Amino acid sequence: MKRHLISAGDLSRDDAVLILDTAEELESVGGRAIRKLPTLRGRTVVNLFYEDSTRTRTSFEAAAKRLSADVINFSAKGSSVAKGESLKDTALTLEAMGADAVVIRHSASGAPHRLTNWVSGRVVNAGDGTHEHPTQALLDAYTIRQRLGGAGGAGGAERRGQGLDGLRVTIVGDVLHSRVARSNVLLLSTLGAHVTLVAPPTLMPHAVETWPCRSGYDLDTELRKSDVVMMLRVQQERMSAAFFPTVREYRRRYGLDASRMALLPEHAIVMHPGPMNRGVEIAAEVADSARSTIVQQVANGVTVRMAVLYLMLGGAAEEAA
Amino acid sequence: MCAMRPEPVHEPGPGGPGDPGNLAGQAPPRPDGKGEPVLAGQGPQGWKAVLTPDEIRRALTRIAHEILERTHGGDRVVLLGIPTRGVYLARRLAARIGEFEGSPAPVGSLDVTLHRDDLRLRPARALQRTEVPSDGVDGKTVVLVDDVLFSGRTIRAALDALNDLGRPRAVQLAVLVDRGHRELPIRADYVGKNLPTAYREKVRVQLAEFDGADSVLLGEGDR
Numbered sequence A: 001m002k003r004h005l006i007s008a009g010d011l012s013r014d015d016a017v018l019i020l021d022t023a024e025e026l027e028s029v030g031g032r033a034i035r036k037l038p039t040l041r042g043r044t045v046v047n048l049f050y051e052d053s054t055r056t057r058t059s060f061e062a063a064a065k066r067l068s069a070d071v072i073n074f075s076a077k078g079s080s081v082a083k084g085e086s087l088k089d090t091a092l093t094l095e096a097m098g099a100d101a102v103v104i105r106h107s108a109s110g111a112p113h114r115l116t117n118w119v120s121g122r123v124v125n126a127g128d129g130t131h132e133h134p135t136q137a138l139l140d141a142y143t144i145r146q147r148l149g150g151a152g153g154a155g156g157a158e159r160r161g162q163g164l165d166g167l168r169v170t171i172v173g174d175v176l177h178s179r180v181a182r183s184n185v186l187l188l189s190t191l192g193a194h195v196t197l198v199a200p201p202t203l204m205p206h207a208v209e210t211w212p213c214r215s216g217y218d219l220d221t222e223l224r225k226s227d228v229v230m231m232l233r234v235q236q237e238r239m240s241a242a243f244f245p246t247v248r249e250y251r252r253r254y255g256l257d258a259s260r261m262a263l264l265p266e267h268a269i270v271m272h273p274g275p276m277n278r279g280v281e282i283a284a285e286v287a288d289s290a291r292s293t294i295v296q297q298v299a300n301g302v303t304v305r306m307a308v309l310y311l312m313l314g315g316a317a318e319e320a321a
Numbered sequence B: 001m002c003a004m005r006p007e008p009v010h011e012p013g014p015g016g017p018g019d020p021g022n023l024a025g026q027a028p029p030r031p032d033g034k035g036e037p038v039l040a041g042q043g044p045q046g047w048k049a050v051l052t053p054d055e056i057r058r059a060l061t062r063i064a065h066e067i068l069e070r071t072h073g074g075d076r077v078v079l080l081g082i083p084t085r086g087v088y089l090a091r092r093l094a095a096r097i098g099e100f101e102g103s104p105a106p107v108g109s110l111d112v113t114l115h116r117d118d119l120r121l122r123p124a125r126a127l128q129r130t131e132v133p134s135d136g137v138d139g140k141t142v143v144l145v146d147d148v149l150f151s152g153r154t155i156r157a158a159l160d161a162l163n164d165l166g167r168p169r170a171v172q173l174a175v176l177v178d179r180g181h182r183e184l185p186i187r188a189d190y191v192g193k194n195l196p197t198a199y200r201e202k203v204r205v206q207l208a209e210f211d212g213a214d215s216v217l218l219g220e221g222d223r
Helices: A013-031 A054-066 A087-097 A111-115 A134-148 A179-190 A219-223 A247-254 A294-313 B053-070 B085-101 B153-165
Strands: A044-049 A070-075 A101-106 A122-128 A168-172 A194-198 A214-216 A228-231 A269-271 B047-051 B077-081 B107-109 B141-149 B170-178 B190-194 B202-206 B215-219
Touching: A013 A134, A013 A179, A013 A294, A044 A054, A044 A087, A054 A070, A054 A101, A054 A122, A054 A134, A054 A294, A070 A087, A087 A101, A087 A111, A101 A111, A101 A294, A111 A122, A122 A134, A122 A294, A134 A179, A134 A228, A134 A269, A134 A294, A168 A179, A168 A219, A179 A194, A194 A219, A269 A294, B047 B053, B047 B190, B053 B085, B053 B170, B053 B190, B053 B215, B077 B085, B085 B107, B085 B141, B085 B170, B141 B153, B141 B202, B153 B170, B170 B202
Parallel strands: A044 A070, A044 A101, A101 A122, A168 A194, A168 A228, A194 A214, A228 A269, B077 B107, B077 B141, B141 B170, B170 B190
Antiparallel strands: B047 B215, B202 B215
16 A cells, blocks of 8 residues: 555555455444544544535544544634645644644645655545545445445455455546545446446546546436446536536436436445535435435444554554564 | 465564564465465474374363363353454364353454554554454453463453453453463463473464464474
8 A cells, every 4th residue: 555545546456455344344443332442542643624524524533533543633714824824834834743644635636645745644635626535435435345245235254355346336426526536436446346427518527538437428327227326416616617507407317316216226325425415416315215325424434534544554654664 | 565464473573582573484485375284293394393183172172171160161251262363263162162061152253453562563454353242241251262372462452452342250361372481461371282482483373274274383483
């Protein structure tokens, strides 16, 4: 595994499976009376969040704390960043504080990569602009393996070492602005799944044919042959132009409602990285149905991030050891 | 980035007195992580068999009887094996207790990786399974089972890990081989064989379930 986790593409199949297997073992910690392990005692994890995110930040915070790491939350609002400090100067400040790992979310694609040049600790990308969000992809892969992997999803033992070979995953919606989609395409294809992107032509990235996946514009035909359908949020805050005429038209062609969900095979699951726009890309009755894994995804987020932090910080400081 | 298999050779850990560096490279190559079965008395080069399959079987039978004796018929006993090979030994002991008393003892596994004191000396390791019988460990007599007792550091980690799972009434320790050289005030309650060793020598336990055949091998240290 590489020193930093910037892109889901940095992970080999073995790395990814190791993270999922580690998460499988760590999951039992959440069900114990004492939800705490001493493993990262004395290590410091900094959450450096330039964009608002309750879900991801608290998830990383809970993961680090369950492993006994010290957590420093550094958000751009009301900090030196609001006073005009550059990313580099913030990084040097964190470096001086002795951060063993920096979890960064930034609105600019590539910011985590820049950060790796300025800090000596590990860097974990928690979402950068429209580029990537690798831990989201890992928790999605973990959720898929939990629900559809192994024989009937019994104990975790038989899922160990398994990828997602042959599973058909359809990712629907605002692919253009979605770092979640990009990371998922890379990771899920590494794990052996067949990924299909479905989006309005205006929201499909330009060089999508170079991605390791198929793409299409018709949701209904893809749904019939999907094991997993992942709905993406329509990210109006990143849209500088009109990408579709009206919300109503988007919903009619690309929204998932009960009648569309009925097209899915019996065993198929519905995922959403959150936060949802109920009534836009996903209908409330779908989000609350038994097929929806949305709540499970949040719970798995903590477990998978524990696995990432353990594998990055749990061992010797340098790989060369 | 990490050793996918737990180190099966019980050798001086990094940082121990006279740390000779990576001894694992000296062991015969096992590409699939499993040892090729070795017949008693004719170990691979540099390795001497110190326990035959029959001796291992008899030692485990004796330990099972001792556990029953010390715990008044195995009342409220839970066997927890420490991965990898301790788990198979715990299962064998549980099966024997079942043969002697009619009902097998509850058996599980306890991974101690996250509680080890040498995590920072090596790259992060893959985790093994922790499976606790459904009744838990509260108020039970927990017998920890491992293949080789050496520095005692694994057992210290196991005691910490156990502490997070509940509050047993008592904790005991069963090992197949006690090779000495303790670095902590820990002793075993049940010992298959006391094996005097030099610090640099290596002890390798092989079990049919994992390695294809039963044996305990003693290997020369460096040079």
